[in-house]
Amino acid sequence: MNRFGTPHLLIAATLLVGGGLVMVYSASAVSAELEQGASYAYLLRQLAAAAVGLVLLLGLARMPVVWIERLAYLAWAASVVSLAATFGPWGNEVNGARRWLVAGPVSFQPLELAKLGVIVGVARWLSAHSERIGDFRVGVVMPALLAGLPAALLLAQPDFGGAMLLLVHTGVLLFAAGARLGHLGCTAVAAAPVAVYLAVGSPYRVQRLVAFFNPWSDPLDTGYQLVQSELAFGAGGWTGAGLGAGLQKLFYLPEAHTDFIFSVIGEEAGLVGVGFVLACFAVIAVSSLGIASRAPTGFGTLLALGAGLVLWLQAALNMGVATGLLPTKGTTLPLVSFGGSSLVASLVAIGLILAVARPRKRRRAGWR
Amino acid sequence: MRLSQRRRNGGLAPGRLRLLGRVGILGFAVLLARAAHLQIYDAERLKHIAENQSRAVVRLEPPRGEILDRNGRRLAVSAPVESVEVSPEEIEDRRRTARELARALNRPAREIFERLARGSSPRWVRRWISPRAAERVRELDLPGIRLRQEHRRYYPNGSLAAAHIGFTGHDGKGLEGLELLFDRELSGRGATLPVLRDARGWRLLLSDPQIAVRSARSVRSTLDLGLTDHAARVLETAVRRYNARRGSLFAMDPRNGDVLALAEVPSFDPNRFWDQSPDRFLARVFVDAFEPGSTLKPFTVALALEAGVVQPHVEFDCEGGLWRVRNRLIRDYRPYDVLSVHDILRVSSNIGSAKIANRLGSMRLVDGMRRFGFGTPTGSLFPGEVEGIVRDVREAQAVERANLAFGQGLTVTAAQLAAAGSILANGGRMVTPRLRLDSPPPEPGKRVISEETARSVLEMMRAVVESGTGRAAALPHHAVAGKTGTAQKVVDGRYSNESYVASFMGIVPVSNPRLVMVVVLDEPQKIHTGGRVAAPVFREVANYAIEHLDPQPEGI
Numbered sequence: 001m002n003r004f005g006t007p008h009l010l011i012a013a014t015l016l017v018g019g020g021l022v023m024v025y026s027a028s029a030v031s032a033e034l035e036q037g038a039s040y041a042y043l044l045r046q047l048a049a050a051a052v053g054l055v056l057l058l059g060l061a062r063m064p065v066v067w068i069e070r071l072a073y074l075a076w077a078a079s080v081v082s083l084a085a086t087f088g089p090w091g092n093e094v095n096g097a098r099r100w101l102v103a104g105p106v107s108f109q110p111l112e113l114a115k116l117g118v119i120v121g122v123a124r125w126l127s128a129h130s131e132r133i134g135d136f137r138v139g140v141v142m143p144a145l146l147a148g149l150p151a152a153l154l155l156a157q158p159d160f161g162g163a164m165l166l167l168v169h170t171g172v173l174l175f176a177a178g179a180r181l182g183h184l185g186c187t188a189v190a191a192a193p194v195a196v197y198l199a200v201g202s203p204y205r206v207q208r209l210v211a212f213f214n215p216w217s218d219p220l221d222t223g224y225q226l227v228q229s230e231l232a233f234g235a236g237g238w239t240g241a242g243l244g245a246g247l248q249k250l251f252y253l254p255e256a257h258t259d260f261i262f263s264v265i266g267e268e269a270g271l272v273g274v275g276f277v278l279a280c281f282a283v284i285a286v287s288s289l290g291i292a293s294r295a296p297t298g299f300g301t302l303l304a305l306g307a308g309l310v311l312w313l314q315a316a317l318n319m320g321v322a323t324g325l326l327p328t329k330g331t332t333l334p335l336v337s338f339g340g341s342s343l344v345a346s347l348v349a350i351g352l353i354l355a356v357a358r359p360r361k362r363r364r365a366g367w368r
Numbered sequence: 369m370r371l372s373q374r375r376r377n378g379g380l381a382p383g384r385l386r387l388l389g390r391v392g393i394l395g396f397a398v399l400l401a402r403a404a405h406l407q408i409y410d411a412e413r414l415k416h417i418a419e420n421q422s423r424a425v426v427r428l429e430p431p432r433g434e435i436l437d438r439n440g441r442r443l444a445v446s447a448p449v450e451s452v453e454v455s456p457e458e459i460e461d462r463r464r465t466a467r468e469l470a471r472a473l474n475r476p477a478r479e480i481f482e483r484l485a486r487g488s489s490p491r492w493v494r495r496w497i498s499p500r501a502a503e504r505v506r507e508l509d510l511p512g513i514r515l516r517q518e519h520r521r522y523y524p525n526g527s528l529a530a531a532h533i534g535f536t537g538h539d540g541k542g543l544e545g546l547e548l549l550f551d552r553e554l555s556g557r558g559a560t561l562p563v564l565r566d567a568r569g570w571r572l573l574l575s576d577p578q579i580a581v582r583s584a585r586s587v588r589s590t591l592d593l594g595l596t597d598h599a600a601r602v603l604e605t606a607v608r609r610y611n612a613r614r615g616s617l618f619a620m621d622p623r624n625g626d627v628l629a630l631a632e633v634p635s636f637d638p639n640r641f642w643d644q645s646p647d648r649f650l651a652r653v654f655v656d657a658f659e660p661g662s663t664l665k666p667f668t669v670a671l672a673l674e675a676g677v678v679q680p681h682v683e684f685d686c687e688g689g690l691w692r693v694r695n696r697l698i699r700d701y702r703p704y705d706v707l708s709v710h711d712i713l714r715v716s717s718n719i720g721s722a723k724i725a726n727r728l729g730s731m732r733l734v735d736g737m738r739r740f741g742f743g744t745p746t747g748s749l750f751p752g753e754v755e756g757i758v759r760d761v762r763e764a765q766a767v768e769r770a771n772l773a774f775g776q777g778l779t780v781t782a783a784q785l786a787a788a789g790s791i792l793a794n795g796g797r798m799v800t801p802r803l804r805l806d807s808p809p810p811e812p813g814k815r816v817i818s819e820e821t822a823r824s825v826l827e828m829m830r831a832v833v834e835s836g837t838g839r840a841a842a843l844p845h846h847a848v849a850g851k852t853g854t855a856q857k858v859v860d861g862r863y864s865n866e867s868y869v870a871s872f873m874g875i876v877p878v879s880n881p882r883l884v885m886v887v888v889l890d891e892p893q894k895i896h897t898g899g900r901v902a903a904p905v906f907r908e909v910a911n912y913a914i915e916h917l918d919p920q921p922e923g924i
Binding site for chain 1: 382384385386388389392393395396398399400402403404406407408410411412413414415417418419421422564566567568
């Protein structure tokens with residue numbers, strides 16, 4: 001197995017967060033100046049989130065994994081409650097979707113908590129019942145419930161992409177935990193028509209799909225985001241326009257500092273910067289998998305794997321969307337994009353991996 | 369075996385973890401390949417598109433230069449004025465924006481609403497609004513609505529010489545008159561600057577506009593505002609008193625060609641040219657040629673004197689006022705038996721003029737008229753200036769020759785008449801009417817007639833004012849030379865006995881001429897002779913000019 005571990009993970013994460021702060025400032029300065037009156041408005045909020053995330057990271061990294069294991073269902077329940085709360089008085093509707101909880105100056109996206117909550121919940125269930133994972137009830141029904149309930153709430157927000165993400169995470173955990181490929185396959189086949197129906201059922205998703213397959217057919221409307229994103233990469237070339245010198249963030253790219261920050265990186269730092277970001281996420285993937293494979297407990301393995309997934313799988317999806325490989329779906333680039341919930345959750349995920357990686361006392365590893 | 373392996377890894381499947389890792393690495397490799405495709409293979413094309421959408425140029429125009437009179441008083445100025453522009457995409461509430469904007473601009477809400485229609489590029493809602501309306505709009509501070517400073521043209525003297533000064537369109541380009549003639553200098557050299565354009569249509573300059581924009585220059589015209597103002601009033605009064613269709617006045621300095629005063633009645637307000645009748649835009653002194661009638665006789669006489677075929681005291685039989693040439697009867701206003709050349713001009717005898725022309729011959733008469741400048745534009749370069757018509761006349765065409773001798777069968781402009789009169793006034797040299805004071809001083813013109821001939825004709829014209837048809841032009845303290853004209857207009861192909869063009873060409877003072885003026889009144893009613901209708905206008909204006917003009921204008 002690979003030798004990548006804590007130091008590699010930390011270095012990659014630090015580079016991404018640091019570089020992310022620079023890129024958030026670059027991508028948001030103009031719009032922040034116009035809308036908030038200060039070019040550094042978003043940067044300051046991102047710094048605050050980074051500080052909060054760092055505290056949580058350090059706390060979690062020192063926490064025994066068994067504690068996390070014990071709190072797993074509680075975390076799962078908390079995420080379900082927070083998702084449900086978006087339909088309550090604190091829920092905030094933006095563009096017809098209730099994805100945010102708002103309390104005073106702080107707003108929070110329950111999806112970010114739910115991603116981690118489902119992972120710890122499913123990891124605990126699967127590790128606790130690993131001997132009987134071949135059972136239909138253990139290997140299919142319970143994981144489906146653990147992921148399905150929050151996913152259903154997400155669908156109701158509606159957040160189709162978020163729901164899919166939870167199911168995919170759960171599927172990967174099941175796969176890694178050794179679930180029967182037959183079970184996984186059948187479930188996937190059974191779920192496919194539902195997913196297709198949901199995807200095609202709403203016109204804007206159909207439009208997105210059409211736009212994905214041929215963005216240049218309608219570059220000013222449905223294909224606009226993709227076209228502008230591709231233009232950003234093209235304008236960047238090998239070495240980029242230089243930090244801050246990109247033009248696509250001047251409202252050509254939608255959500256330049258959040259969902260499409262990878263495009264801004266592509267334009268300003270060029271293929272060099274893009275390769276650097278890809279390398280960092282690859283290091284995160286490899287080191288989290290290495291830590292997972294070396295974990296003393298099944299829960300630790302699944303936890304490190306799942307927390308890693310939250311980072312690198314979502315990163316791959318986000319970058320796939322930005323480069324036009326995947327249909328448009330609003331996700332952040334973990335550790336890099338602007339967004340307090342996202343950054344905090346990403347750092348918490350790192351903290352969870354570090355907790356698994358922490359060298360522990362012998363007595364805990366009795367059945368090794 | 370499978371079971372034990374699972375045990376060692378916490379009951380899980382390590383092979384699957386490894387597989388996941390490989391899939392992950394593969395995914396990142398695909399992403400890298402895709403990025404490389406976009407950033408290397410496709411880069412040229414994409415970069416080109418991206419640059420096209422974010423690069424633009426803006427055209428910066430300096431404020432248009434002023435048109436000044438010869439003493440630096442302002443005839444046309446550019447004043448900052450504000451216009452309302454909309455960026456439709458930034459509007460939050462079209463209906464509300466339209467309503468509030470309509471109130472501020474004092475326009476119907478429906479009209480404004482339509483102006484705010486969807487679209488991406490900024491456009492005008494309303495241009496050139498009053499400062500108070502601009503203040504109201506500024507206070508509203510509506511998203512998507514901006515005030516843009518522009519420059520608009522003001523003509524502080526209103527209708528004064530409006531047709532000659534001309535005006536500019538909404539884009540600030542000269543459309544007529546001096547505005548058009550001097551357009552290049554007045555516009556100045558603006559600058560085309562590269563700008564960055566963001567997706568909301570905001571523009572960012574990439575270089576310092578101060579360096580690039582060359583300010584426009586003001587142009588000093590030769591016009592004298594005071595004289596022009598006076599001329600317009602006097603002409604206006606005359607046109608009204610004699611119920612004429614219209615009147616024109618052209619005054620110039622015969623020594624250097626400076627055009628000192630121009631007037632057209634009726635005139636128009638160039639500040640609001642768009643809602644006024646376009647036929648008033650014509651600077652008729654340059655662009656409208658008419659049959660001058662007797663006002664042309666001094667040139668016939670001058671040519672005959674110059675050719676040596678007559679002397680001032682040589683007498684002609686004036687046939688008792690009625691003379692048949694071929695099958696054409698030529699009449700004089702009053703019958704005379706015998707008149708000297710001097711008196712022929714003084715009393716304006718058609719028969720005498722025709723007989724003088726007979727001595728000269730058709731060829732020399734036509735050539736001479738052309739040398740006086742008739743039949744070609746004066747060289748003033750005034751936009752649209754016409755040349756008039758001077759036809760060739762064969763020696764056998766006695767009727768045509770006779771007609772030409774007293775100003776029929778050719779058309780001239782007031783400018784041509786004044787320029788030709790200036791040749792008589794300045795001792796026989798061609799002079800080009802000059803509209804721009806700060807142009808290089810004119811070269812002495814080509815000699816057309818000898819100084820002696822010029823002097824001699826001037827003396828005869830002095831008699832016209834002292835004791836002939838032009839007595840109404842006389843000034844108390846200065847000798848005036850002049851010639852009246854009362855031309856029948858051609859109506860339905862024949863000379864009418866009801867429609868006349870009354871004209872007067874005057875030169876003052878005779879001893880050292882400083883002013884040549886042509887006054888034309890079109891279709892004065894009841895009283896219609898040049899001596900009664902046009903000569904008094906000359907007197908009034910010349911009187912003012914003598915008192916107010918510099919005795920020694922520059923460029924002599």
